[in-house]
Amino acid sequence: MSKVATSIKINRIESSRINEVDFGSLKFGRQFSDHVFVAKYKDNEWTDLSIEAYDNLSLSPAASVFHYGQAIFEGLKAHRTENGEILLFRPDKNWERLNASAVRLCMPEIPESIFMDGVKELIHQDRNWVPNGENQSLYIRPFMIADEAFLGVKPSESYQFLVITSPTSNYYSGAIRVKIETQYSRAASGGIGAAKAAANYAASLYPAKQALEEGYDQLIWTDASSHQFIEESGTMNIMFKINGTLITPSTKSDTILDGVTRDSIIQLARHWDISVEERKISVDEILLALESNELEEAFGMGTAATIVPIQSIGANGKEYQLSDSSSWTFSNRAKDYLEKLKRGIAEDQFNWTVKI
16 A cells, blocks of 8 residues: 655746636637646655646656556546536546556556545636636546656556646537447457556547548447447447437446446436446447437437537448437436536535535
8 A cells, every 4th residue: 555645735826827718719628727736656655745837747758658658547527606616526436447547557546635635726726717607617637647767668666646627618519420430449358448548549549530531520439359349439438328228338348438427327317217228239239220210319428528419320331310419308308417416506416526
């Protein structure tokens, strides 16, 4: 078990950059708040916890992260309520998943106190950066990198855990077109697909770029061994509603990320007495449901996007159109509840929100 140093040193900047930001035209991941939270790991101990000015990092060219890819991250959001309070949504799940990723990539786990206190103190210091506009939030990116300067192939002996924040608007502006991918793979059994590792996203860039060139917004990833079973949609989990039942790929595998939004939606559905099945979903099953008009809803879900309706699915050279997403009963209801919950408008029946 790593030792823990819990005090956080605060080194505030003298002048904020907030006046340089046009909050009326925010884009995802383009603007960054004044400060960063930093914790360092060496000799089996997390130390040097601090809030620093947001600035470039200084790393050795031989740092392990550049050569062997020990890099993991998380994503969560802070929302401002109508009375000016700031709420986090299920940050404990992000902490748990970060540590699961750390174990898989042979990195040190981060103590809950460092993760939670670091996130909360950073947002407290930059609380003016939390926007209050419709569809706006403060995106929070905790991440860990290996920084030992050594070219031998082994786990690093030193690491940095950092948290940065970014005022943002919606990741997607509306319904999306997706293509079922049958050549490239996001993850393979026995690999790191269930971890939120930077390498997974690097592997997805080329096939996603090809899909964009064909006019699609994202891909539906299928299993690496046969390409017969659906796994995720782009950077999101995926869910379908067929004949009143919600079905989503099971995360009891090592190829699918266990999404926080996914888990929340499943809990909501069961609370509302809606049938949910977590299981393997074949491409053929979805295409048959499309051809027979039994596929009522299809949507991606994740922290950045919350819930994004899928308007069409490309497969085998054919384009399948879904019904107008504005009339979908479940996904619109779930998205409305989650958005209101995050802003303190809906009752928090599950104790999911944390006040800063």
